[in-house]
Amino acid sequence: MKKIRWIVQENNYATADRDKIIAACQxxxxxxxxxxxxxxxxxxxxxxxxxxxxxxYYGSTTMMERVYNDLGQPAGLFYDETTFTMGNYINQWKASMLSSEGEVLIFKQLRERDYPQDTRFFIRPNADSKAFAGMVLTFAEIKSWYDKVVQNEAETVNATTEIFFSTAYHIEKEWRNIVVNGKVVTSTAYRKSFELYKSATDVPPEMIRFVEERCREYQPHDIFAMDVAKCSGEHEYYIIECGCANSIGFYHCDIFAYVKHIGEFLAAKINNKHQA
Known part of the structure; x- marks a missing residue:
């Protein structure tokens, strides 16, 4: 019977999170x-x-990319580059996505579009990567940024980088949920009116139900993070994005629950597979 072992990046900027993972393992x-x-x-x-x-594995996106590229898809790396994309989430969840009308295209194609200069858009990489952080920019700012990227030949972003872009929304509050086998094992609020807001108690039961209902429709992996939003003046919840659970920020998630539930699920899965 295989046992679980955690491989934790020591030189992680989130030292408090790293220490809580170690404490949970102990x-x-x-x-x-x-x-x-x-x-x-x-x-x-x-x-x-x-x-x-x-x-x-737990650590930076850089560490997970190396694990993925060097070791393939080990059971303890909860990632698949074909499913963790904004385009896939929209195809699967459709109107449940906050940016359901968004598009995926290469950066050069977006630069060639013709929009009013002051139109505000949300843009981010299509892939679950840290090539750049998701942000809201005017179209004029997007064009200016593209021109600098092409001129500087940046390594992480270039003219052919796949970009997801959509209308910018006024989000009232945002939550992060860790999902294991279709169930939310821990959640945290992390942003309110675009300001950092960390709370383990401001987690509405109806938001949890929304996440688990969406998981019954589709999951990009057995284990992943789902970020959810509620917009100003609305009562509905929407999926913002999903992410690899090996390299997420926890905010006020229960890290002990994260380590416990992921370990228990994976141990049962791999040992049942070997016994079959």
């Missing part, structure tokens, strides 16, 4: 290893891989 008597990820390195740090353990 409390649950789960082995763990700390690794140093060297910025801009092209190889993975050393850590144990053996037939007696299934590793679960």
């Amino acid at each position: 409390q649950l008597q789960l082995p763990y290893e700390l690794v140093q990820v060297i910025p801009f390195a092209t190889t993975l740090p050393d850590f144990s891989i053996d037939k007696h353990h299934e590793n679960i």
Whole structure:
């Protein structure tokens, strides 16, 4: 029977989150290893891989990209580049997405569009990547940024980067939910009227129901994060985006619950598979 082991990035900027993961592993008597990820390195740090353990990874997006590229799709990396895209979420959840009318196109195509200069759009990478942070810009600002990107030949964003863009909405409040096998195991509010707002108690039951109902329709993975919004003047909830649970920010999520439920689910899944 395989046991769970956590591989945790030690030089993670979110040191408090890292320490809570370590504390949870200790409390649950789960082995763990700390690794140093060297910025801009092209190889993975050393850590144990053996037939007696299934590793679960936590760290930066850079670390997860290296795990994904070097190790394929290990069971403890909860990611699939074909499902974790804004285009896929809209195809699957349609009107339940906040930006259901949004489009996916390459950056150059967006630059060539003809919109009023002061029109505000939300833009972000189509992929679940940190090529750039999602943001609201006027069309004039988008064009100016594109021109700088092309001129500077930035490594993370270029003329052919797939961009998701949509109308900008006034969001009243935002929540992050960690989903394991269709159930929300922990949630946090993280933004209110575009300002940071962290709360583990301001989590409406109807918001949780919304997430789990959407999970019965579709899930990009067995384990993932779903961000949900409520817009000003509306009573409905909408999906903003989903993300890889291996490299999320927790805000005020219950990290012990995160470690416990993910570990229990994965242990049951891999051991049932080996016994079948």
